[in-house]
Amino acid sequence: MRKVSFLLFLLFVLKNDGRLIRYQRQRQHSPLPSGKYRISPTTGVRIALPTPEQLQWQSQELGVLIHFNIATYINNDGCIDQIVPNISLFNPYLLNTDNWVQTMLDFGAKYAVLVAKHACGFLMAPSNVKFPLNPTGKIISYNYTVDYSPVKGLNILDEFIKSCENKQIRTGFYYTVVTNNWLNVESGFVQNRTLKPGQLNITQKTYDNIVLQQLRELWTNYGTLDEIWFDGGYTTTLKDPITALLAELQPQAIAFNGYGISPNSVRWIGTEMGVAPDPNWSTGITNDGGDPNSPIFCPAECDTTLQAHDRWFWGVNVTLRSLSELIQVYHETVGRNCLLMLDLTPDRTGLIPSAYARRYKQLGDFIRSCYGTPVLPMERLISDDSLQYIQLFVSSPVTVDRSVIQEDQTDGQVIRAYVVDVQLVDTTNIHQWMKVAQGTSIGNKKIDIWQVGPQLINAVRLTIIKTVDKPVIKSFTVHLCN
Incomplete structure (x- = not known):
């Protein structure tokens, strides 16, 4: 206009x-x-x-x-x-x-x-x-x-x-x-x-x-x-x-x-x-x-x-x-x-x-x-305190290049900072993770296109590192796009 x-x-x-x-x-x-x-x-x-x-x-x-x-x-x-x-x-x-x-x-x-x-x-x-x-x-x-x-x-x-x-x-x-x-x-x-x-x-x-x-x-x-x-x-x-x-x-x-x-x-x-x-x-x-x-x-x-x-x-x-x-x-x-x-x-x-x-x-x-359609994991894990969300692809590794997070804001926007990291297929240490994205506001939707480019992974993890109340994640997905 x-x-x-x-x-x-x-x-x-x-x-x-x-x-x-x-x-x-x-x-x-x-x-x-x-x-x-x-x-x-x-x-x-x-x-x-x-x-x-x-x-x-x-x-x-x-x-x-x-x-x-x-x-x-x-x-x-x-x-x-x-x-x-x-x-x-x-x-x-x-x-x-x-x-x-x-x-x-x-x-x-x-x-x-x-x-x-x-x-x-x-x-x-x-x-x-x-x-x-x-x-x-x-x-x-x-x-x-x-x-x-x-x-x-x-x-x-x-x-x-x-x-x-x-x-x-x-x-x-x-x-x-x-x-x-x-x-x-x-x-x-x-x-x-x-x-x-x-x-x-x-x-x-x-x-x-x-x-x-x-x-x-x-x-x-x-x-x-x-x-x-x-x-x-x-x-x-x-x-x-x-x-x-x-x-x-x-x-x-x-x-x-x-x-x-x-x-x-x-x-x-x-x-x-x-x-x-x-x-x-x-x-x-x-x-x-x-x-x-x-x-x-x-x-x-x-x-x-x-x-x-x-x-x-x-x-x-x-x-x-x-x-x-x-x-x-x-x-x-x-x-x-x-x-x-x-x-x-x-x-x-x-x-x-x-x-x-x-x-x-x-x-x-x-x-x-x-x-429209995310890459589906074999298993999803959520920590007891709801601060970590992990998706596992262990028996069928996937290549993805971005993540999408949605926060449930019914009781307000509470997340203040987060990190997304992945476990690479060729890593020798199953406890080793590589950070691919980080941010502050999520709200209705936050899309992070990974600067490191497409990665072949066994798992992806979202960690809420700062929040003003117990967070609720509505959706956490990964994708591979042209």
Whole structure:
């Protein structure tokens, strides 16, 4: 998504009643409500507790963020510089959301978030919202929607929801509160400046009412949503009403950039390149690798593009990122306890271009071939204190080159450091082990590609060397991949 350039490392800067309010990377000492946590009976430290919704969301691992809107029809990635495209441009004459879903399945996505309204202000569904113009007070409909375009009568949000439900893909909506070029809104506030072509003049109160009415439409008319995207956040005046509306209509939804308005919040990782820090914790509210000592469970989502150069909406003659680069993205997101949300980009016909569909499938095929089936051991051993997990291949040695660990975080993320080592087939001492990987945060998933390369082994061992409570390993597997 085009996080409007100044939002890359600063959520947004607002002017409100003469005060300058900076929404920077939120730090742990900020005066925000505490999360739900427990006290460890073994170490006495605070352990942040997830909601069931957060755990279910983390387990999905792969999702898509669908950038399809009127910005698709201009050579401008997200209506930068207050552009208001003519509504007649929006004409996806071959639109087929089943085509989108097939590409999601080929990639392996478990959930999909569609841009309902981006910075341009164009809404992808009919709206019953009416509002007064300033200063005349004339009442008009919110007529910058799909229902006033060449494909009038087509509710794209409804088509999207039905196609996803048919294939058991969970759904959500992206709606930017802080930008609306059509209504001359930037950083959440109506601007006091000369209107550009296509813009309307309204008051701040009118804009806030429009946002709340449209969110009510989006959160009422399309069933249960898995995730709601607040790209850039929300203004202080809208925080409380949005919080109440979310609790009323979609209390189970995951809220991206939603700390402070939802118990099911997830955080941005701070970059759009598809790289999570290592370590990356499931706790903390900063836009980075998190904080293992935070009492707030707030896992990270890594959003990135298929197209090169941070391009979100489909572009003419845009280069796709290579398969090898996308495989690296997978390892540096999902493999580092982050959800990979890959941009899905229909073109101006309303379909996924064949070259794009092929690349999504190539990435999905790699993930399935590499990690779909682990190398199975003959025997598994777990130490009495649950700090060592050993897999034996003695009578049938195997060649593997990586390990995958998953921590059961039902009672919080407790592991703080681990080591993976192997017993080589040609070793003369059965008690001799060679270290192949080590790390700190595990969380939902940690993938370690061994720097020593493929090894022929009799056994592999995971040792938890630091933990704040008794750990529970959900899965520990080894693999050999091309």
